Amino acid sequence: MELRQLVYFDAVVRHGGFTRAAEQLRVAQPAVSAQIRRLEAELGVPVLERTTRRVRLTRAGELVLARARRAFGELDGVRDDLAALAAELRGRVRIGSIQATGPFDLPGALAAFQRRFPEVELSLRSGRLSQLVADLDAELIDLAIGPLPADLPARVSGLPLFTDELVLITAPDHPLAGRGPLPMEALREEIFACLPAGSGLRRLLDQVCAAAGFAARVRYETNIVPQVRELVSHGLGVALLARSVAEAPGRPVAVHPVLPAPIDRPVGLLHLRDRALGPAAQRCHAFLAAWPPARDAG
Structure with missing residues (x-):
């Protein structure tokens, strides 16, 4: 089984057919069909049901696709790790947070981020939501973790965490x-x-x-x-x-x-919409948004 076969298989499913998948992959449609046939031959089961108008996943295809996408995620993680190693991500990220962060393990998340990006300088301060928004406005912090009330100012972007x-x-x-x-x-x-x-x-x-x-x-x-x-x-x-x-x-x-x-x-990850985050703050935002890391239940 080759990675290319799984990439072509994922593309066919995402784009709803061989022709559109080929267009997105910028290859000829017969090449996509050939890779899927080879994948099915190696697995010994069909992964797609084909009709004249659409393709549909078989039960075996569902299982293969789920595993393939987890593999893609791991490969993306490898690329990120290597990119961070090559670039030695630096800078500082100033975070503000309410005191009660519920089921979200903020100390654990920050410690994991620091281990992965040791050259980034992290800092943390606590405060109420009104103070956190004021600190964002004053550029005293880059990110905040706080409640997401219905009247959250429009200038503040809030990504739900828990x-x-x-x-x-x-x-x-x-x-x-x-x-x-x-x-x-x-x-x-x-x-x-x-x-x-x-x-x-x-x-x-x-x-x-x-x-x-x-x-x-x-x-x-x-x-x-x-x-x-x-x-x-x-x-x-x-x-x-x-x-x-x-x-x-x-x-x-x-x-x-x-x-x-x-x-x-609801409590979320906050930053100002009209202020671009630096590379370190961008990476920290993505890291916190994905915390805790997904684990394969199998």
């Missing part, structure tokens, strides 16, 4: 602790702990409480997200937090999904 559910938390001995999912109305008389006014989390809390017909009484404010959880664990109030923070190691809290429907917060 979604974190927002949940209510109470102290383990709170009267509501054993009730499981809760409507916001159940917390009408409660004292809240939260980030300060102006933060995305505070805005979400105010919105969901207003929708439930009351204003949240926030008596405990902190800029440190895990500290919100600590305040609740000591019985000083209740809070709305990302599930990843609520379920993090520490003093116990009771976690309550919000009724009648989960509150999901």
Whole structure:
């Protein structure tokens, strides 16, 4: 089996036929047909069903194509590695991030990027979304990881990375602790702990409480997200937090999904649309967008 056979096979599938595949590959159509026939002869099974109007993958063809495309991906990775080695990618990438990055392992991603591109200087700072956008505008950072609200400024490009559910938390001995999912109305008389006014989390809390017909009484404010959880664990109030923070190691809290429907917060990779990223920042953006790397389940 030759790589050319797999490339021609992939082209036929992507372009819906032998003629268009040949045009894209800039070879004669009989050459494409010949390579597919050789591939099928070597495999001993047909990979395409041919009709007068179209081609369609057989079940064997589906399996072969999936493996072939994984192989193409590995080859692309080899080319990238060699290109990076040859060019010795240099420069700096300044990243800003919210504190709670949920299931996205940002330290692991940055460490992997640094191992692959040791000549690139990375830096990281944390902040709320409003601060991250201001830092992008001021050219203090190149990339940011933050929430993707509906009113994200149009000048900011946001690529989704993950979604974190927002949940209510109470102290383990709170009267509501054993009730499981809760409507916001159940917390009408409660004292809240939260980030300060102006933060995305505070805005979400105010919105969901207003929708439930009351204003949240926030008596405990902190800029440190895990500290919100600590305040609740000591019985000083209740809070709305990302599930990843609520379920993090520490003093116990009771976690309550919000009724009648989960509150999901999408988080993404941000940069300014009208500002070109340098080579190192471009590579870092692509690396983070693809993190964690795909693994072959087989």
